[in-house]
Structures are given as C-alpha cells and as structure tokens.
Amino acid sequence: MNQELRELYQEVIIDHGRRPRNFKVLEGHTHSQTGYNPLCGDRLQLFLQIRPGPRPVIEEASFQGEGCAISMASASLLTECLKGKTPTEAKALFQQFHQLLTGDDASTREGLGKLQVLAGVRAFPTRIKCATLAWHALLGALDQGETKPDDPVSTE
Amino acid sequence: MNISHSLATGSPAPRDNSPRFDVSAIRSQFPILERRIHGYPLAYLDNAATSQKPRAVIDAIQGFYLQHNANVHRGVYQLSEEATRDYEASRDKVRQFINARERAEIIFVRGTTEAINLVAHSFAKPLLSPGDEILISTLEHHSNIVPWQIICQQTGARLRVIPISDAGEIDITAFNSLLSPTCRLLSLTHVSNTLGTINPIQQMIRQAHQHGIPVLIDGAQAVPHLTVDVQALDADFYAFSGHKVYGPTGIGVLYGKRERLETMQPYQGGGDMISEVTFEHTEYNELPYRFEAGTPNIAGAIGLGCALDYLQAIGLAQIARHEQALLAYATRALSTIEGLRLIGTASDKAGILSFVMDAAHAHDISTVLDQAGVAIRAGHHCTMPLMARLGVAATARASLALYNNRADIDALVAGLHEVKRMFK
Numbered sequence: 001m002n003q004e005l006r007e008l009y010q011e012v013i014i015d016h017g018r019r020p021r022n023f024k025v026l027e028g029h030t031h032s033q034t035g036y037n038p039l040c041g042d043r044l045q046l047f048l049q050i051r052p053g054p055r056p057v058i059e060e061a062s063f064q065g066e067g068c069a070i071s072m073a074s075a076s077l078l079t080e081c082l083k084g085k086t087p088t089e090a091k092a093l094f095q096q097f098h099q100l101l102t103g104d105d106a107s108t109r110e111g112l113g114k115l116q117v118l119a120g121v122r123a124f125p126t127r128i129k130c131a132t133l134a135w136h137a138l139l140g141a142l143d144q145g146e147t148k149p150d151d152p153v154s155t156e
Numbered sequence: 157m158n159i160s161h162s163l164a165t166g167s168p169a170p171r172d173n174s175p176r177f178d179v180s181a182i183r184s185q186f187p188i189l190e191r192r193i194h195g196y197p198l199a200y201l202d203n204a205a206t207s208q209k210p211r212a213v214i215d216a217i218q219g220f221y222l223q224h225n226a227n228v229h230r231g232v233y234q235l236s237e238e239a240t241r242d243y244e245a246s247r248d249k250v251r252q253f254i255n256a257r258e259r260a261e262i263i264f265v266r267g268t269t270e271a272i273n274l275v276a277h278s279f280a281k282p283l284l285s286p287g288d289e290i291l292i293s294t295l296e297h298h299s300n301i302v303p304w305q306i307i308c309q310q311t312g313a314r315l316r317v318i319p320i321s322d323a324g325e326i327d328i329t330a331f332n333s334l335l336s337p338t339c340r341l342l343s344l345t346h347v348s349n350t351l352g353t354i355n356p357i358q359q360m361i362r363q364a365h366q367h368g369i370p371v372l373i374d375g376a377q378a379v380p381h382l383t384v385d386v387q388a389l390d391a392d393f394y395a396f397s398g399h400k401v402y403g404p405t406g407i408g409v410l411y412g413k414r415e416r417l418e419t420m421q422p423y424q425g426g427g428d429m430i431s432e433v434t435f436e437h438t439e440y441n442e443l444p445y446r447f448e449a450g451t452p453n454i455a456g457a458i459g460l461g462c463a464l465d466y467l468q469a470i471g472l473a474q475i476a477r478h479e480q481a482l483l484a485y486a487t488r489a490l491s492t493i494e495g496l497r498l499i500g501t502a503s504d505k506a507g508i509l510s511f512v513m514d515a516a517h518a519h520d521i522s523t524v525l526d527q528a529g530v531a532i533r534a535g536h537h538c539t540m541p542l543m544a545r546l547g548v549a550a551t552a553r554a555s556l557a558l559y560n561n562r563a564d565i566d567a568l569v570a571g572l573h574e575v576k577r578m579f580k
Binding site: 002004005008009014017018039040041042043066067068069070124126127130 | 517518520523540543549
C-alpha cells in the first residue's frame with residue numbers, strides 16, 4: 001500500500017466508516033437535512049437538536065445513511081465534534097474543514113482536532129465530495145428554520 | 157452467444173477462417189496501454205464507459221485534419237470533395253457493419269443519447285395521445301428512460317417498465333402481457349451496461365411486431381462485442397456510440413428503416429438538412445441528410461469508420477470468443493474472493509462484472525484499485541432505477557474489451573485482496 005493510500009484510509013477512518021458513531025434518528029431533533037451526492041448516489045440524513053435562546057447551542061447531533069468509508073467516517077466525526085458548539089462556531093468549522101481538504105494552507109488545521117485525520121483526502125480530488133457530504137447537510141440544516149421542509153442539499 | 161462453457165474446458169478449433177487472435181499484438185496497437193498509473197501498468201477495465209483507441213483511429217483523425225480538412229457537401233474544390241468522400245465512405249462502412257439495407261438509413265448523430273432523443277421527438281411524440289404507452293425495461297440506462305419521460309409529460313402518454321429477475325434477465329411473461337394495444341413503441345437495451353445481460357432482442361422484436369409495435373434498440377454496449385445485423389433483427393431503429401466501439405467521442409449512429417424515417421419530421425433545423433429555403437417555406441433534404449442539421453462531426457465519422465474497419469479485420473466472432481473466455485476467467489477468479497457478490501448473473505452475458513463487497517463500498521474499492529493501476533467504475537452506472545430494483549446503492553464494475561488479458565484480471569483480483577486487507 002502506498003503512502004497516500006495509507007494517509008487516506010487511516011485506522012480512525014476505517015473504524016468510523018465501519019462503526020459510525022451517533023448513527024441513529026435523533027429523537028426530539030429540531031433540525032434535519034438530507035445530503036445527496038448525485039454522482040455516486042450516496043445519501044445521508046443529518047439530525048440536530050439545537051437549544052434555542054439568545055445563544056443557541058447544538059446539544060445533540062446524529063445521522064443515518066449509506067455511503068463509502070470516507071463519507072460515513074466524515075459524518076460520524078462531524079456529529080462527534082458538533083456537540084456544544086453554537087451554529088456560528090459550526091459554520092466556521094465547515095470553512096476550516098473545507099480549507100483542510102481543498103486549500104494550500106496547512107496552518108488551518110489548528111482547532112480541527114480529530115477531524116485532521118481526513119486531511120489525506122486532499123490527495124484524492126475525486127473523493128472530496130464524499131468527505132464533505134455531511135457538512136453540506138450541516139449547512140443546509142443550520143440555514144433552515146424549524147418548519148422548513150427537508151429539501152435535499154446536493155454536493156453539486 | 158454464451159460460449160464460455162466450451163472455452164472454459166479447452167480450446168475448440170476456430171469456427172471461421174480469420175487469423176489467430178493475438179491479444180499482445182492487439183495491445184501494442186493501443187498506445188495508451190503503455191501508460192503506467194501510480195507506478196503500475198494500466199489495467200483499463202472501464203470499457204463500458206468508454207473504450208481506448210487504436211493507433212489507426214488516432215491516425216485517421218489526425219490525417220483528416222492534416223490533409224483533408226474542409227466542410228462537406230458544398231465546396232467546389234478538391235479538399236471539400238475529399239472530405240465529403242471520406243465522410244460518406246464512413247456511412248457506407250457503418251451500413252455494411254450493421255448490415256443495413258441502404259446508406260440512406262444511416263444517420264450520424266453525437267451518440268446513442270442523441271439518437272434516442274431524435275426518435276423520441278421525431279418519431280414517437282407525434283404518435284402519442286394521452287393514455288398511450290411507451291415500453292422500456294428495468295435494465296435501461298438513464299438515456300433510455302429520461303427522453304421518454306420528457307415526451308410522456310408533453311403528450312400525456314405513460315411509461316411502462318418490463319420487470320427483471322434477480323439474476324438480471326428480462327421477465328418474458330411479463331413482457332408479453334405489457335404488449336398492449338395502446339403501446340406505441342418498445343425501446344430496449346441490447347446489452348445492459350450495468351449487468352452485462354444480453355437481452356433476447358430478436359425474439360422480443362418479433363413479439364412486439366406481432367402487436368404492431370415498432371422497436372428501438374439501444375446498442376451502445378452491444379456493437380463493440382456482438383455481431384449486429386439490423387435486418388436479421390428486424391429492428392425499426394438501432395442506436396450506438398462511436399466511442400464505445402474504439403472510435404472517437406461525439407459521433408454515433410442512428411439506424412432507422414427507410415419507411416420509418418420517411419414518416420418523420422426533422423429533429424433539428426439548419427444547414428445540410430434542407431434542399432431549398434425561402435422565408436416562407438423550406439423543402440427538406442432527402443434521407444439521411446434531413447436528420448443531419450449543421451456541419452457534422454466529419455473527423456469523428458471518419459474515425460468511427462476506421463474503428464469499424466479495425467474491428468472487421470480482427471473479426472467480431474474472434475473478439476466475442478476472446479471476451480467470453482476472459483469473462484469466464486474473471487467470473488471464476490472473482491467467485492473465489494470471500495465476501496464478494498457478483499450482481500447480474502444472467503446466463504447470456506457480455507463482458508461486464510458488477511459486484512459488491514462486504515469489506516468496502518464501491519468507491520473505496522475503486523480508489524484502492526486505482527492506486528494499483530486498475531481502472532474500474534464505481535457507482536450507479538446511470539441506471540438508478542435498476543440499482544433500486546437490485547437493492548444496492550452502488551456497485552463496482554469491471555468491463556472488458558478486446559485488448560484486455562488475464563494479467564488485467566489478475567491485477568484486479570490482487571487489488572481486491574488488498575481492499576480486504578485494508579478494510580478487515
């Protein structure tokens with residue numbers, strides 16, 4: 001196995017891909033959003049429970065779906081790191097994560113914590129959409145009001 | 157067609173007089189096969205998506221632009237005469253290759269997709285009233301689903317779908333019951349791009365004709381691998397793409413019976429498809445030019461003609477025998493991999509192997525294989541309704557061509573064992 005492949009499929013990714021965390025429908029969720037990649041057919045649904053108030057906080061996050069190891073691991077890691085963040089912080093995290101996969105600047109890794117294991121995707125441009133599927137669902141969920149119907153967001 | 161059994165047990169004497177099939181000589185005629193990918197020899201197994209091109213085809217396209225480039229059908233000078241001669245010679249080659257009755261029945265289009273859209277808009281749509289039906293099968297590519305949905309929406313007609321078995325074979329009993337008096341057209345793939353199933357189209361065309369139903373065959377996956385005789389099949393329309401048959405992209409063929417084509421209105425208006433134009437009225441050109449508006453893909457047609465010459469020199473029977481033997485070899489090899497399940501196990505199959513693995517998703521399989529130089533396709537293969545029927549979101553697909561050899565299959569199998577090691 002070559003180095004790039006080893007960096008892509010790190011143990012953490014294979015573990016989260018095989019046994020995704022928070023893989024369930026979230027009872028009492030306040031937001032949900034379907035993410036869909038029309039190129040490969042991968043589809044997942046992200047659930048958030050956001051405590052309202054002057055400073056709203058994501059109390060719980062979960063997902064369900066079907067896809068490759070990269071998309072499942074990325075969704076699993078995302079749900080783990082969302083808890084306790086405000087929607088604004090979550091959106092900032094999306095920008096940082098996107099930069100990690102597509103940008104030139106390695107210094108943006110600060111603050112990404114465990115999510116850094118997905119940095120290997122940079123070397124595989126055809127797989128970036130797999131890694132960002134759950135994240136596009138996150139943005140869709142945060143941008144919607146609680147009553148908005150769940151139109152799928154697409155990676156396209 | 158299924159000759160894999162005899163090949164698996166020995167090497168029967170060739171039944172025709174064509175020269176011995178020498179796969180290494182053939183490989184040397186495809187320059188791209190010399191490439192190394194990530195340090196490994198290229199094992200190109202995505203031929204159902206597009207095929208590689210022999211040097212002869214590349215040279216023919218380049219030769220046209222270097223020596224003969226001019227527009228066709230109008231210039232009164234030598235270059236234009238040469239371009240016209242070579243473009244029209246390709247039409248003759250296509251006619252002969254699929255055994256059409258006359259050259260006027262060969263229409264050059266961009267590809268199979270455009271051919272189907274042409275038939276949908278110029279032939280089917282004017283026939284359709286609310287309540288009429290278009291019949292397709294569960295095996296169809298999106299390009300043989302969506303054009304019919306579009307004209308059904310426009311006319312109030314209904315799309316009916318022939319079911320398949322779990323092995324991926326057409327349910328002939330159900331097919332018979334769907335041949336209703338309101339069915340206006342059967343549009344069917346010859347070979348499934350996802351599963352490799354070869355449909356019994358000759359029998360199905362005959363049955364449809366007994367009910368007065370015309371038939372369009374999507375031959376995109378058949379023409380590179382099987383001998384196609386449109387007169388013997390009695391197909392009303394037959395479509396295929398140049399790039400899957402070792403020719404260039406952007407060129408394809410719609411064959412139509414003259415009596416069908418003569419009833420049809422043009423698909424697009426423009427130059428070449430007219431005989432006389434005033435601001436009040438246009439007289440359309442004769443067949444086949446009536447359906448070839450605008451400057452055609454001249455170099456593409458010439459490249460396609462060259463590709464068909466190339467295939468005929470080798471012999472379709474020889475090619476089918478080689479690919480069937482390799483399919484049998486690959487099927488056996490993949491069957492030994494624990495946790496791998498072949499999807500599509502029809503008794504009559506072309507060289508396509510779709511599969512899923514317990515260990516990994518198709519996209520992860522494809523990424524790992526690519527790092528070993530093995531190119532396959534992963535995903536829904538533009539057949540999402542078929543995937544839903546089979547209950548899988550995605551498959552990995554290896555598809556064979558005349559230049560593939562056992563080393564390609566061995567590289568695939570070694571790569572799949574690597575997948576299992578990584579994802580255990």
